[in-house]
Amino acid sequence: MTRDSVLIVEQLTKRYADFTAVADVSFTLGRGRTLALVGESGAGKSTIGAVVTGLTSATSGRVELVAEAGAADRRTRRGSRLQLVPQDPYSTLDPRQSIGSALDEAVTLAGRMSRADRSARTTQLLDLVGLSSEHARLLPRSLSGGQRQRVAIARALAADPDVLVLDEAVSALDVSVQAQVLNVLNRVQRESGTAYLFITHDFAVVRQIADEVLVLRGGRAVEYGSADQVLGAPEAAYTRSLLDATPRPGWRLPSAG
Numbered sequence: 613m614t615r616d617s618v619l620i621v622e623q624l625t626k627r628y629a630d631f632t633a634v635a636d637v638s639f640t641l642g643r644g645r646t647l648a649l650v651g652e653s654g655a656g657k658s659t660i661g662a663v664v665t666g667l668t669s670a671t672s673g674r675v676e677l678v679a680e681a682g683a684a685d686r687r688t689r690r691g692s693r694l695q696l697v698p699q700d701p702y703s704t705l706d707p708r709q710s711i712g713s714a715l716d717e718a719v720t721l722a723g724r725m726s727r728a729d730r731s732a733r734t735t736q737l738l739d740l741v742g743l744s745s746e747h748a749r750l751l752p753r754s755l756s757g758g759q760r761q762r763v764a765i766a767r768a769l770a771a772d773p774d775v776l777v778l779d780e781a782v783s784a785l786d787v788s789v790q791a792q793v794l795n796v797l798n799r800v801q802r803e804s805g806t807a808y809l810f811i812t813h814d815f816a817v818v819r820q821i822a823d824e825v826l827v828l829r830g831g832r833a834v835e836y837g838s839a840d841q842v843l844g845a846p847e848a849a850y851t852r853s854l855l856d857a858t859p860r861p862g863w864r865l866p867s868a869g
């Protein structure tokens with residue numbers, strides 16, 4: 613755990629009528645770090661993401677976005693400091709809008725008004741996620757799934773946020789494309805210092821991206837620690853059972869015959 617925290621969640625509970633989706637969950641995301649929220653379907657991962665991004669309110673508990681120490685951060689809107697990358701960028705990209713135009717719009721919303729500055733920032737964002745100005749001219753349907761997810765990441769980074777909440781952001785991609793997008797995310801984090809709250813059901817993905825891991829079951833935290841500890845020496849029987857069900861690096865299907 614780092615001392616420089618960017619997001620603090622304390623005793624978060626979310627109830628829908630008399631059903632408790634998230635119960636008393638606490639965690640801290642360090643600046644420039646990646647915390648994976650991992651668990652099976654229905655564990656409460658997306659609900660935590662929705663509360664953190666302000667899409668829904670908590671029943672009780674506290675969510676705090678911490679301003680950088682010493683920085684006179686005038687960006688008071690949560691949206692500029694925390695951005696969501698959804699699983700399916702198709703749902704948020706306008707099919708009639710070119711990639712360049714979509715990014716330009718995000719950069720404009722982020723408050724960069726001069727046209728030359730906007731264009732330079734768009735080029736920089738494309739470059740950051742490994743796309744070129746050729747891609748900027750294309751419509752979303754002309755891109756592959758991995759390229760579209762890169763665009764979604766670039767767009768989320770336009771406001772230079774402190775935190776990206778990535779909700780199953782690579783789950784729909786083939787494993788090799790997944791690895792490319794995870795490499796992009798790792799590089800972006802090194803270059804920009806953005807912290808990631810990374811929501812996934814997949815321990816193979818957790819292995820490639822996380823510094824810290826919180827394992828959820830039925831809305832409750834069952835294990836929370838460094839990725840090395842949780843993946844290498846899990847304490848909870850539930851974590852061990854999830855890990856046992858995950859193919860390890862080098863794992864192969866037994867050959868037939």
Ligand SMILES: Nc1ncnc2c1ncn2[C@@H]1O[C@H](COP(=O)(O)OP(=O)(O)OP(=O)(O)O)[C@@H](O)[C@H]1O
Nearest residue numbers: 628631633651652653654655656657658659660813
């Ligand atoms: N708006 C809602 N009204 C009632 N129950 C809800 C609502 N949203 C989520 N839930 C319930 O809360 C629980 C947690 O859902 P959540 O989507 O957070 O889980 P998850 O871990 O993200 O699972 P998945 O990976 O399947 O999305 C589930 O049992 C779900 O049915």
